[in-house]
Amino acid sequence: MTKFVKKNEVKNDWYEIDASNAVVGRLASIIAMILRGKNKPTFTPHMDNGDFVVVKNIEKIKFTGRKFQDKKYYKHTGYPGGIKATTPEKLYDKKPGETLKLAVKRMLPGGPLAKKQLTKLKIYKGSEHPHSVQNPTVIELSKLNSKNIARN
Numbered sequence: 001m002t003k004f005v006k007k008n009e010v011k012n013d014w015y016e017i018d019a020s021n022a023v024v025g026r027l028a029s030i031i032a033m034i035l036r037g038k039n040k041p042t043f044t045p046h047m048d049n050g051d052f053v054v055v056k057n058i059e060k061i062k063f064t065g066r067k068f069q070d071k072k073y074y075k076h077t078g079y080p081g082g083i084k085a086t087t088p089e090k091l092y093d094k095k096p097g098e099t100l101k102l103a104v105k106r107m108l109p110g111g112p113l114a115k116k117q118l119t120k121l122k123i124y125k126g127s128e129h130p131h132s133v134q135n136p137t138v139i140e141l142s143k144l145n146s147k148n149i150a151r152n
Contacts, residue, residue, distance in 0.1 A: 005042045005049055012120075013051040014136035018127075019100070020060040022141050028103035030144070031055070035117045036108065048113060052120045054131050058097045063088060073102060097123035 015034055019027060037043050037050035063071070072085045088099045104121060108114035122131060 005044045005047055007047070009042075010047065010049045012049075014054065014131065014134040015051055016054045016056065016129075016131075016136035016138050017141065018057050018138075019055050020057045021062060022060075023062050023064055024100055024103050025064075027055075027061070027141065028100060028107055030139075030141070031100075031104050031121060032107035035104070035120055046113070048116050050117050050120060052122065052131075052134070052136075054122045054124070054129055054136055055097070055100065056124050056127050056129055058100060058123050059125050061100060068092075096125055 017027070017031070031053050033039055034053050035050040037048075039051075040049065042049060068088050071088055073088070073091060074083060074085050076083050091098050100123060101118070101121065105114070105118055108117055122129065
């Protein structure tokens with residue numbers, strides 16, 4: 001019989017990831033997995049039992065190929081003919097962490113649960129962040145392989 005985790009049994013951990021020289025898509029898939037809680041043996045699809053993720057050095061993140069100039073992000077204003085497009089290059093000038101946040105958001109399932117899980121993502125420019133009090137576990141991307149991502 002499958003045991004489902006109850007709300008009062010959920011324990012949230014904190015993880016810290018350095019985004020220096022990390023590829024956006026690969027980093028986003030690791031972050032989305034941790035935010036959902038899929039790295040835990042107690043994963044429950046309908047519960048928010050994921051962990052907090054702090055990403056630092058967002059200004060050093062990389063795109064592969066020519067995606068930084070050529071990729072398009074679309075949004076619609078709600079009015080006829082109101083489709084707007086922007087590139088990661090333009091978006092990066094305004095909000096450096098928004099490209100990673102959009103990538104993670106699109107890897108999470110839609111709905112209210114995904115919005116709640118996305119609030120656990122903290123993105124900072126530079127190596128300093130205000131969450132050192134939580135004593136986050138550092139995840140080194142260079143030492144990860146696909147079979148053992150952020151296991152406790």
